[in-house]
Amino acid sequence: MGDSEEETSPDLLKNTPSNIARLEDVIENSKGRQKYLAQTRSPSDGGDVRWYFCKVPLLPNEPSASLPRTEIVGKNEYFRFGMRDSLAIEASFLQTEEELLSSWWKEYAECSEGPKEQPSSSKKLEKQPSLASSEITLSSQLYEEEERVGVPVKGGLYEVDLVKRHCFPVYWNGDNRRVLRGHWFARKGGLDWLPLREDVAEQLEIAYRSKVWHRRRFQPSGLFAARVDLQGSTPGLHALFTGEDDTWESWLNVDASGFSGVISFSGNGIKLRRGYSKSQSKKPSQEELRQQKEEEMDDYCSQVPVKHLVFMVHGIGQRLEKSNLVDDVCNFRHITASLAEQHLTAHQRGTQRVLYIPCQWRKGLKLSGETAVEKITLDGVRNLRVMLSATVHDVLYYMSPIYCQDIINSVLLILFPISHLLFPND
Incomplete structure (x- = not known):
């Protein structure tokens, strides 16, 4: 019983030196870890693995293996997880590596065959369910969420499902985001190393373990x-390995006949590296600075316990296309953290923190009156109707005794379960 409690203790999620050392020890003692350690003295050889998550959410029913579209992850498309989060994900990954890789390669093969037709979902009832039926629906949703357990990241706000390669929010309904394991990297201009897609990285890893540079020949270029030869989305993609017995260098290149405008090659190609390496730029870009701030925020949230809970409840306009309460709350979280650094002492910041959770009550709420408005809307004024429905109509719905209660119920059904999960004794 004591071991079980210790494994699930919230203190183990903290980004403390002891927890970092514990995760590193778990990784180093894993059988699967041994094959990822550096096997040569090459400066391009390393064993550090970093995990990434995509900034753009996955579309409904979109498999993770279909992304990214190109072999090299585009700059500014993915964010790194913090060090502690990345170690936690890697430790969990190595425990069931064979099963996870088998599941991912199966999904990747299905993506290569082309998209399959999804069965059409049955139409939802137009009538808004009562509070009792809504509670039943909420209970089933919570049950499904309990079944979907992943690795806690980003201060416990998100979890990572390694089977589906998804990063998903815990306390609100949100989109899945693609999770990528960075093991092989390419330097595509500048001084930053960008991760390669897993299928290309695995082919390079097989070549590396077989010490392919021992079988060198003169190439048409004279090298x-x-x-x-690599199987990927770019025709003629290949890697060139040079080196001696205990050292090597490699480049990613493409045949002239398969030149792609997505990847630009010069000279021998794009330099490759095995294992993560920090940016060597003395003047990091704005995107890199934002990345560092994000990691600092995640590390802070992992160390400091939550003492105050603030629900960010939006007003009208959240149904507009460019409205995103989650991003707004994230920006607010960064602003308050910056203010805390200016006006609070280190002791105050280190003993407690405020947890901000978005309450998206409108996007999932379907009011019966909206159906009638949609039916009588002319095509020529549809854009105007969408804007009015997302703004002015919400005010009218709230002023209505019937719809006002539906709105209140929608908000309460989100707030109460989350409060109970975070503070069960209060």
Whole structure:
């Protein structure tokens, strides 16, 4: 019983030196970890793995293996997880690596065959359910969420499902985001190393373990190197390995006939590296600075316990296309953290923190009156109707005795379960 309580203790989620050392020890003692350690003295050889999550949410029913579209992850498309989060994900990954890789390659093969037709979902009832039926629906939703357990990240606000390669929010309904394991990297201009897609990285890893640079030949370009043809979305993609017995260098290149405008090659190609390496730029870009701030925020949330809970409840306009309460709350969280650094002492910031949770009550709420408005709307004024429905109509619904109660119920059904989960004794 004591071991079980210790494994689930919230203190183990903190980004403390002892927890970092514990996760590193778990990884180093894992059998699967041994094959990822550096096997040569090459400066391009490393064993550090970093996990990433995509900034753009996945579309409904979109498989993770279909992204990214190109072999090299586009700059500014993915964010790194913080060090502690990345170690926690990697430790969990190595425990069931064979099963996870098998599941991912199966999904990748299905994506290669082309998209499959999804069965059409049955139409939802137009009538808004009562509070009792809404509670039943909420209970089933909570039950489904309990079944979907992943690795806690970002201060416990999100979890990572390694089977589906998803990062999803815990306390609100949100989109899934693609999770990527960075093991092989490419330097695509500048001084930053960008992760390669897993299928390309695995092919490079097989070539690395077989020490392919021992089988060098003169290439048409005159370079004395070993060529490894790679299966990917770019025709003619290949890697060139040069080196001696205990050192090597490699580049990603493409045949002239398969030149792609997505990837630009020069000279021998794009330099490759095995294992994560920090940016060597003395003047980091704004995106890199934002990345560092995000990691600092995640590390802070992992260390400091939650003492105050604030629900960010939106007003009208959340049904507009560009409205995103989650991003707004994230920006608010960064602003308050910056203010706390200016006006609070280190002791005050280190003993407690405020947890901000978005309450998106409108996007999932379907009011019966909206159906009638949609039916009588002319095509020529549909855009105007959408804007009015997302703004002015919400005010009228709230002023109505019937719809006002539906709105209140929608908000309460989100607030109460989350409060109970975070503070069960209060």
